[in-house]
Amino acid sequence: MIFSIIIAFVVGGLICVVGQLLFDVAKLTPAHTLSLLVVIGSVLDGLGLYEPFIDFAGAGATIPIMSFGNSLTHGALAEAEKHGLIGVLTGMFEVTSSGISAAIVFGVIAALIFKSKGKVS
Amino acid sequence: MDAKTYQQTVDQLAPKRPVLKNCLTAFLTGGIICGIGQIISFMYMYFFPFTERTSSNPTVATMVFIAMVLTGLGIYKKIGQFGGAGSAVPVTGFGNAVVSAAIEHKSEGFILGVGGNIFKLAGSVIVYGVFSAFVVALIKTILVQVGVINW
Numbered sequence: 001m002i003f004s005i006i007i008a009f010v011v012g013g014l015i016c017v018v019g020q021l022l023f024d025v026a027k028l029t030p031a032h033t034l035s036l037l038v039v040i041g042s043v044l045d046g047l048g049l050y051e052p053f054i055d056f057a058g059a060g061a062t063i064p065i066m067s068f069g070n071s072l073t074h075g076a077l078a079e080a081e082k083h084g085l086i087g088v089l090t091g092m093f094e095v096t097s098s099g100i101s102a103a104i105v106f107g108v109i110a111a112l113i114f115k116s117k118g119k120v121s
Numbered sequence: 122m123d124a125k126t127y128q129q130t131v132d133q134l135a136p137k138r139p140v141l142k143n144c145l146t147a148f149l150t151g152g153i154i155c156g157i158g159q160i161i162s163f164m165y166m167y168f169f170p171f172t173e174r175t176s177s178n179p180t181v182a183t184m185v186f187i188a189m190v191l192t193g194l195g196i197y198k199k200i201g202q203f204g205g206a207g208s209a210v211p212v213t214g215f216g217n218a219v220v221s222a223a224i225e226h227k228s229e230g231f232i233l234g235v236g237g238n239i240f241k242l243a244g245s246v247i248v249y250g251v252f253s254a255f256v257v258a259l260i261k262t263i264l265v266q267v268g269v270i271n272w
Contacts, residue, residue, distance in 0.1 A: 004159060005156050005160060009153065009156040012155025012156070012211065013149065013151045013152030013155070013207070015210060016150065016151025016152070016204075016207040016210045016211070017147055017148050019147065019151075019206030019207075020140075020143050020205050020206035023143075023206050024140045025140060030206075030209050031242070031245045031246075033206065033209070034209065034215075034246050035249040035250075038250040041250075042254045042257050043253065046257035046261050054174065055173070055174075058159050058173070059158035059162055059177070059180065060159070062158070062177035062180065063154060063155045063211045064151070064210050064211055064212070065214065065246060067212075068212070068215070068250050069253060073253075073257050073258055076255065076258035077261060077262070077272075080261075084262070084266070085262055085263075085266075087262075088255060088259050088262055089255070092254060092255070095178070098182045099182070099212060099215070100247065101182075102185040103216055103219040103220075103243070104219070106186055106188075106220060107189070107220050107222070107223035107235075107239050108231075108239070110189045110192065110193050110220045110224055111224055111235045113193065114192075114194075114224050115227075116224050116225055
């Protein structure tokens, strides 16, 4: 158990270092960097590489935003396997729903209870 | 001064980014967030009937909840100043972007302000995530149906 926490720490940390290098060296904006990581995640899942990566790294692979691209592709592919081409559209949000629903629900709740503390960049 | 020499002057005068230090703080911050995520997913596996693979969904939702509380209290901004990409790349950064946009635009009302702007910062991630997932899944499905590869 301690071992898999350490693996999650190291792998997740390394992905964030890649993000930081895209910020600092490639001079991308955060929005460009995160979009790029999501696209990389979905391509990796298309190649069948992301599931083994999750088996190895656990939360180190599921917490970074790359896994968002992975789970979108994964849902689309799982439905496409059953229903053919139309499944690509119908299955898209099957696996990802928790992240987006949680973000929307908690976003509205936060707007209800918190006040703006000056400019948020 | 034309655009090229201007850019050169800017590059010379702009402060050098401390890349190594930034990478170290990003590693620590991102690593700690993912470590916490691993502990939360262990709790879901231990107390609820989730498996190694299915525990990632409730874990992501929990991390977004934590991000909401930290954003609302103004703590996530400080984590972001220290951690850089380490706080932006994990899903908590996505939650922070949504929640901070919601709080920020509250003054414009709940429909036009909160509803219209909640994905202002995080929208590009969803748009290009969905679009790339569509392209990748479409290519793979066609390749399978043509018989080039298997599922």
